[in-house]
Amino acid sequence: MSPIRHLQSVEPSKANKGLPEPTYLELLRAGELDRRAELADRHLENCDLCARYCHVDRKVTIRGAVCRTGEHAVVYSHGPHHGEEDCLRGTHGSGTIFFSWCNLRCVYCQNWEISWKGQGRPVSTEELADMMLELQANGCHNINFVTPSHVVAQIISAVVAAATRGLTLPLVYNTSGYDSLEALRLLDGIVDIYMPDMKYGDAALARKYSHVPNYVAVNQAAVREMYRQVGDLLLDKDGVAYRGLLVRHLVLPNGIAGSEEIVRFLAEEISPHTYINIMDQYRPCYRAHDHSELDRSITVAEYRAVLEAARQKGLYRFADGNVDAWLAEADLRCV
Numbered sequence: 165m166s167p168i169r170h171l172q173s174v175e176p177s178k179a180n181k182g183l184p185e186p187t188y189l190e191l192l193r194a195g196e197l198d199r200r201a202e203l204a205d206r207h208l209e210n211c212d213l214c215a216r217y218c219h220v221d222r223k224v225t226i227r228g229a230v231c232r233t234g235e236h237a238v239v240y241s242h243g244p245h246h247g248e249e250d251c252l253r254g255t256h257g258s259g260t261i262f263f264s265w266c267n268l269r270c271v272y273c274q275n276w277e278i279s280w281k282g283q284g285r286p287v288s289t290e291e292l293a294d295m296m297l298e299l300q301a302n303g304c305h306n307i308n309f310v311t312p313s314h315v316v317a318q319i320i321s322a323v324v325a326a327a328t329r330g331l332t333l334p335l336v337y338n339t340s341g342y343d344s345l346e347a348l349r350l351l352d353g354i355v356d357i358y359m360p361d362m363k364y365g366d367a368a369l370a371r372k373y374s375h376v377p378n379y380v381a382v383n384q385a386a387v388r389e390m391y392r393q394v395g396d397l398l399l400d401k402d403g404v405a406y407r408g409l410l411v412r413h414l415v416l417p418n419g420i421a422g423s424e425e426i427v428r429f430l431a432e433e434i435s436p437h438t439y440i441n442i443m444d445q446y447r448p449c450y451r452a453h454d455h456s457e458l459d460r461s462i463t464v465a466e467y468r469a470v471l472e473a474a475r476q477k478g479l480y481r482f483a484d485g486n487v488d489a490w491l492a493e494a495d496l497r498c499v
């Protein structure tokens with residue numbers, strides 16, 4: 165994969181309703197975006213682009229690469245997505261590009277055909293750029309890279325190509341949160357909105373259920389770096405996000421996600437203003453049935469306990485509005 169040289173200067177965007185333009189456009193004009201693409205491309209040859217640190221040459225082989233992804237990104241689908249958080253989907257949808265493969269191995273993965281089996285097709289830099297421009301032309305509010313950690317180099321090269329051809333939308337990095345600091349530093353000034361999962365508060369459980377070492381330390385270091393780069397989530401007058409950190413936390417049954425440690429970390433070590441989506445939609449999928457403790461949905465009481473722990477720690481910016489109304493409705497359903 166060759167980084168794309170930028171061919172023309174790009175005028176600052178006037179498209180985003182008077183908001184500050186995404187900072188990658190300034191990097192593009194300064195030639196820094198191109199330099200990052202070249203640097204990231206070199207990382208593929210001794211890969212440290214996620215916290216697996218496989219150190220394989222992905223231009224030659226995928227043997228030894230946990231993500232099974234070589235020189236080209238594999239894309240499962242792209243399109244406007246109306247199921248993301250309100251502040252991402254807005255009125256015209258979030259412009260998702262869904263990458264195949266993953267650097268985690270969650271036994272309860274809801275997208276296992278894509279993440280474990282790699283359904284999708286390899287795409288070139290120009291094809292990836294075309295997808296971004298198509299999503300922009302469709303009126304999407306942002307470009308939302310789903311499961312991007314193992315394709316950081318391919319994404320940066322495609323952003324150079326797309327920005328050169330007129331991309332001006334904010335870029336969302338929608339990650340399972342097992343990112344290397346090497347990759348995140350390459351993305352500094354390129355990503356506008358970081359949306360990491362914080363999946364576990366206990367490293368032993370992360371190893372057991374996602375087959376990943378040191379998840380908690382890696383994940384917390386990554387979130388610190390993301391916050392250093394972009395700060396708290398900023399919304400425009402219509403409530404659509406354009407910069408900052410949005411954390412997702414999926415509550416698992418039987419306290420497996422370590423939710424209390426996660427909300428403590430965010431409130432005390434990141435910011436009490438952290439915007440967080442505490443998600444209730446866990447359903448046992450894939451190999452979850454092999455683990456009796458994961459083989460059910462969560463209860464209202466489990467969800468309520470996490471929400472109360474978050475509030476007690478001082479968090480107050482919860483995605484998708486009125487969680488109290490949700491809880492009242494859930495209580496009624498349980499009567």
Ligand code: SF4
Pocket residue numbers: 211212213214215216217218219220222228229230231232233267313314315
């Ligand atoms: S992106 Fe991560 S999983 Fe893939 S080869 Fe590099 S270090 Fe390994």
